[in-house]
Amino acid sequence: MLHDPTDPHPPPEPTRSRAGAAKAVAAALPVLASCSGPQSTFTAAGSESESILHLFYVMLAGASVIWLFVIGLSLYAVRSTPARDSARIGVRLIVWGGCVFPTVVLALLLYWGLEKMPGYRRPADGPRIAVSGERFWWRVAYDVEGEPGIVKSLPTGGVESANEIWIPVGRRTEILLGSPDVIHSFWVPALAGKTDMIPGRVNRIVLEPLVAGVYNGVCAEFCGDAHAQMGLRVVAVPEAEYAAHVAAMAEPAAVVSGRGVDAFLGNGCAACHTVRGTPAAGSVGPDLTHVASRLTLGAGLLENNRENLTAFIRATDHVKPGVQMPAFGMLPDDDIAVIANWLGELR
């Protein structure tokens, strides 16, 4: 529709571009919002993740420049008349722009990436922690002795815990990784890359947090039904706090007698779970000696409170589909409440 220039009321300036930009920003918000937080590589709270993020930004900037150049060239190619450019210029462009340039850029990037790798895996100077990927949770043992290798399992001993790893800030903590069942993968995006946990093999990864905080870890290799619910928390704290935590974890349970213990033992929970200080010494499931001190229940799945403890005992497979623990909904409500109350006291 053409506008009459004599019209005293010209139509308003088109606002389409501004509205379009607003829409684009609105559409990008959920994406941008996911670029931070406890489970993001963009948080970069560790020395390795910081270096990887730097690599990413440099590559992103370079890729943007090359992308703009190639798109510009495409537009030029669509509009130009072939007769105007000689075939020799075309061949030169292909040889230099299409062969030499990408080869040199890729060679430099490859060298840069390769040259960074040994640094990520240099020796640790902090504690050594064994983490075993199990279906579908994480067995943790602080202060173990052992080395990586094959045809072997993770070292035994140490101070046992589960689904939560405390590490000292500013130190390089060596994490030994293994699995008794299937292949899992240990990944704490905010701190470092990922490393597979392979049955019959002990791998290692080094975590060096630079900022104190709680970071999420996930299993990054599909391992079965509850793979997506196999999370953990990494708590990075000052060194003194780390030492105090491990000392606290080494203590026996806070409450080792009473109705809760009796119900726990009487209903067979001890077949799978250990609560140090009581006769419960099962090793199939997570150690519950200090279960109430953890941030989450069910491997990073639920907030740790009485209500969720009760729900986890009563309808385990409902709150965590695929979980190996059977649901104990057939127990009298009173027994479940007593057990949940007792576990809730094990700080």
Added chain:
Amino acid sequence: MAFSRHTEDNLWTLIAAPTVWAFHFLLSYVVAAVECAPNSDIFEPIGGTRLLVAGITVIALVAIGFVLWRSIREWRYHGGGYRHNEDTDLDRERFLEFSTVLLAALSFVGVIFVAMPALTIWDCR
């Protein structure tokens, strides 16, 4: 058969360079795996393995370089150029020679990239 300084190109001469690349990749992988798969003594230097990778890399580059040199020479001798859509033996020959040049150049770069970790990685960590 009359002696000729020129090879008659066919599909086998075409894939010679990528085949060398493939074997170089396989051998580099095997050599590194023999040393590092046990995943123990991970901070021990592996100079021998790196030298071995360097050795097979030089051999592979010489082989690919020879294919590259031969195909460039013959492609130029046959007139060079990038048009080979005539139904003649000469065009077919030139087409195969030029394709060999491209594949050999790609394989040359490929072999260098495959060998690069031996430059920067000193042990099995």
